Every structure is written in C-alpha cells, then in structure tokens.
Amino acid sequence: YHFEEFHGIYILIKLEEIVIAVDMEVIDATGYVLILETDWLRKAYTIIDYQEYKLILKDDK
Structure with a gap:
C-alpha cells in the first residue's frame, strides 16, 4: 500500500476474506457514534441500513 503523509493511525480491517487498509483519526467524544469518513x-x-442499524458488506464479485 502507498500512503500519503497522515497524522492519524493506519488500521487493517479484516472481515472474513476481505482486508482493507484505512486511515483513522481518534477524536475525543462520548455519548454518540460517528462515521466521518466512508x-x-x-x-x-x-450498505448502511439506518432503519435496522446494520452494515451490510457485499462481495465485489
């Protein structure tokens, strides 16, 4: 992976056979959940299902 300069942290997320490199910033917050970057x-x-409070991951095939 090639990453540009970034002042957060890099995380590898593995969901079954899917591995995704993401950059994250930690923010000081309590009492709510935010998804700031998609x-x-x-x-x-x-797919984000707000009605059912679910994240649905689809295979790219």
Whole structure:
C-alpha cells in the first residue's frame, strides 16, 4: 500500500476474506457514534441500513 503523509493511525480491517487498509483519526467524544469518513466502507462495498442499524458488506464479485 502507498500512503500519503497522515497524522492519524493506519488500521487493517479484516472481515472474513476481505482486508482493507484505512486511515483513522481518534477524536475525543462520548455519548454518540460517528462515521466521518466512508472510504473504507466504499472499499468493502458496504450498505448502511439506518432503519435496522446494520452494515451490510457485499462481495465485489
């Protein structure tokens, strides 16, 4: 992987056979959940179902 300069942390997320490199920033927050960046979600072909509170990952094939 090639990463540009970044002042957060890099995480490898493995979901079954899918491995995705993502960059993350830690923020000081309590009491709520935020998804601020969707780059890794796009890479994992994710559908966000807000009604059912689910993340659905689809295979890219």
